[in-house]
Amino acid sequence: xxxxxxxxxWVDHISALFFREGFLDAQFTQLQQLQDASTPDFVVExxxxxxxxxxxxxxxxxxxxxxxxxxxxxxxxxxxxxKGSSASIGAQRVKNTCxxxxxxxxxxxxxxxxxxxxxLKLEFTQWKSKLEALFRIEQQIVAAGGSLPMI
Amino acid sequence: MAAPAGDCGRVLHVLAVDDNSVDRxxxxxxxxxxxxxxxxxxxxVRALELLGMDPDVSMIITDYWMPEMTGFELLKRIKExxxxxxxxxxxxxxxxxxxxxxxxxxxxxxEFLLKPVQQSDVSRLFSRLxx
Numbered sequence: 001x002x003x004x005x006x007x008x009x010w011v012d013h014i015s016a017l018f019f020r021e022g023f024l025d026a027q028f029t030q031l032q033q034l035q036d037a038s039t040p041d042f043v044v045e046x047x048x049x050x051x052x053x054x055x056x057x058x059x060x061x062x063x064x065x066x067x068x069x070x071x072x073x074x075x076x077x078x079x080x081x082x083k084g085s086s087a088s089i090g091a092q093r094v095k096n097t098c099x100x101x102x103x104x105x106x107x108x109x110x111x112x113x114x115x116x117x118x119x120l121k122l123e124f125t126q127w128k129s130k131l132e133a134l135f136r137i138e139q140q141i142v143a144a145g146g147s148l149p150m151i
Numbered sequence: 152m153a154a155p156a157g158d159c160g161r162v163l164h165v166l167a168v169d170d171n172s173v174d175r176x177x178x179x180x181x182x183x184x185x186x187x188x189x190x191x192x193x194x195x196v197r198a199l200e201l202l203g204m205d206p207d208v209s210m211i212i213t214d215y216w217m218p219e220m221t222g223f224e225l226l227k228r229i230k231e232x233x234x235x236x237x238x239x240x241x242x243x244x245x246x247x248x249x250x251x252x253x254x255x256x257x258x259x260x261x262e263f264l265l266k267p268v269q270q271s272d273v274s275r276l277f278s279r280l281x282x
Contacts, residue, residue, distance in 0.1 A: 030267070030269070030270065031177070033270075034177075034180045034181065034184060034270075039180065042180055045176065046173060046176045046177060046180075049172045049176055052172075053171065053172055053173050080245075081171065083245070084171060084174065084245045085171055085174065087245060087266065087267055088171075088173050088174050088177050088266065088267045089173060
């Protein structure tokens with residue numbers, strides 16, 4: 001495929017992620033700025049770490065909420081961890097969903113917490129597939145001999 | 152984006168402490184962008200082990216909330232040590248809790264940074280250290 005077409009696709013996709021859909025915030029831009037010739041895979045590497053971290057935390061949250069006696073302090077700590085890494089990666093919607101979750105924990109509302117966890121899983125899954133699509137376009141651009149546009 | 156070139160040519164050794172893998176990767180890249188040597192560990196316990204073997208560290212930057220040993224506890228241990236107390240310690244936290252900030256600064260923290268840490272924060276830290 002034509003490199004320019006791919007680059008346009010990339011710009012469209014990234015603009016949607018940032019501006020139209022709010023999946024990414026300024027922190028993601030910082031990650032992109034930190035990537036250079038000496039660390040060409042930095043963004044992919046950190047995002048991959050985040051995928052693993054979030055997966056683990058979501059599983060832990062499910063386990064903690066499923067205990068016969070729920071330790072809300074533990075739930076709170078785990079959501080805080082996810083909120084922290086989501087903020088570091090620029091995953092805006094996931095981070096915001098964590099904030100709601102933290103409020104439910106503070107109220108000790110188990111049903112609402114399960115609802116938040118469900119939303120969190122959806123948000124994370126969506127975010128993950130959007131980023132994977134973005135990386136696929138990037139790989140195609142590089143394979144076609146092009147470079148990523150400056151944003 | 153290239154880092155500011157040749158900060159007096161002095162290469163600092165920075166020890167970064169954070170239990171979260173994402174945050175660790177990020178802070179390492181951020182610090183390394185300034186051309187200094189960075190070592191990253193995942194706990195205060197590991198940090199103290201490393202400092203025991205190699206106390207020649209120019210700055211320690213640590214997350215506040217860590218299991219086993221918080222960044223505050225690590226700060227206290229460093230400031231209580233004859234060999235280590237001169238090393239500047241910077242605390243990072245994703246939460247803006249004024250009492251926490253005051254407590255850390257009172258205990259001798261160089262600075263308290265809100266996460267996610269920005270390039271400008273790190274630039275400012277290094278400028279101060281270089282003076």
